[in-house]
Amino acid sequence: MLSFDEVLKNLTAKKRTSSLLMGNGFSMSYDKDIFSYNALFNFIASKDDALINKLFGAIKTKNFELVMQQLDTTISLLNAFDADDDLKKQIVNAAEHLKKGLLDSIQQLHPEHVFKMAEEKSAICAKFLSFFLATGGHIFSTNYDLLLYWVLMRQAVPDAIDGFGRELLNAQELALGKQEAEWSGLVWGPNTDKQNVHYLHGALHIFDSGKDILKEQYDSAGYILENIKTRLNDGIYPVFVTAGNGDEKLNHIMHNRYLTHCYEELSKVDGSVVTFGFNFGPYDEHIIEALNKAAHAQSKKPPKLWSIYIGVYSQADADHIESIRHKFHCKVQIFDAKTANVWCEN
Incomplete structure (x- = not known):
């Protein structure tokens, strides 16, 4: 079984765009007492x-x-x-x-706020994530929690773009010199052409107002979890996919424009994909389907998925991947996820 360092060496030697697909194991490796x-x-x-x-x-x-x-x-x-x-x-x-x-x-x-996360853990995780973005790759997560968002924000990870931004609300009045610039909250849309961070199943901080996809943020009113709690108390819920099987999940995804965009980006991912904490269980057929669409690109030029490196924690996990290897339409390799050092150095 490959180590994570060997995976990185392989990808670096091929000078290939590399993307990351994360599941609940990413959060469990931070704290299994919270996120399992x-x-x-x-x-x-x-x-x-x-x-x-x-x-x-x-x-x-x-x-x-x-x-x-x-x-x-x-x-x-x-x-x-x-x-x-x-x-x-x-x-x-x-x-x-x-x-x-x-x-x-x-x-x-959830940890109360971003500063409850140890600086050392946050910095090590940022280094792990940065490798993929530096190759021109994407980060895909199926997790609902805020850990990924917090690390990207706290460490100011270069080139991490989630598609959200602010829109000028009074362009005409500003041009006439009648008003100061007024900006919207964080809405999804201004940076979608450069988006490389995707929450495939939604997340705690992403809301659908019916008109716009909004990102909850810190403000003078309190920490982000406090703001999320206020929304929950008002009966406003995040973009959040919890359907049981892959077909139901895909149906939910296709009825939300943010989720559809993220899924389509996975469906045309380029180069290689590395998975961490994602076990391709019986409810993940829609993810395999997206990866196979990327592998079936007609051209031999980018974008096209050539290989996937799947991280496993045990022999049972490895046996499971071997049993479904035939479902993937690209080259599959397995590596020891415990060697990835996502949150701490060995």
Whole structure:
């Protein structure tokens, strides 16, 4: 099995654009007591929410995605058999309640603000991320939390562009010299042509107002998590994909223009992709589909995906990747994710 240093040497020798695809293992490697599914389950269980406890008890799992998949399947079956509308409404409400519980738990478990993250950890992670951006590559994350955003912001990682910016609101009045410049909050759009940081399943700090995609930020009112909490208390929820299976996730993605853009960027990724903390589980078929679209580019010139280096933590993980190797339409290599040193030096 390759080490991460060997992966970097291979990519550097080929002078190839290299992108990063991250899953929950990125956050778990920062703090597994906060970001593992078991930690989230245990936290929600401690809230003694009768409906959520009933759902997990009935399906006998701690896996949120599996519960969501079962609920989605149940709704589809009820629709197919023209079941009672009240029953369907109960299931839909249960699914929404679970999403809210998951979102609230992530927000409450989260480190309070960016400065709670150790400077050393943040700097080491920035170095890890910078390699990919320096090659002209992209960073793709399926995580909902703020860790990636915080590292990029705190360390001012060069060339990291998430597509958000401010728009001039009174250009005509300014041109006539009648007013001082007035700028919008952070909206998605001004920098999409240069965007190289993509939250494939949304994130805590990204909201859809119906008109604009907004990014929550620090301001004089308080830290970003405080501002997010204010929105949650007002019943405004982030862009957040929690559907159970890959088809349902893709359907959700294609109904949001921000998510669609991010997914399309993955579908035309160039060079090589390195994964960290992403296990290509049974609910990730839409991600494999996007990568295969990139691999099927008609030209032998960029953009075209040539290879993927998949990080694994155990022999069981490696065996799983071997069992699905045939699903990938590009060269697949496996490396030891424990050698990547994302948050700390060996």
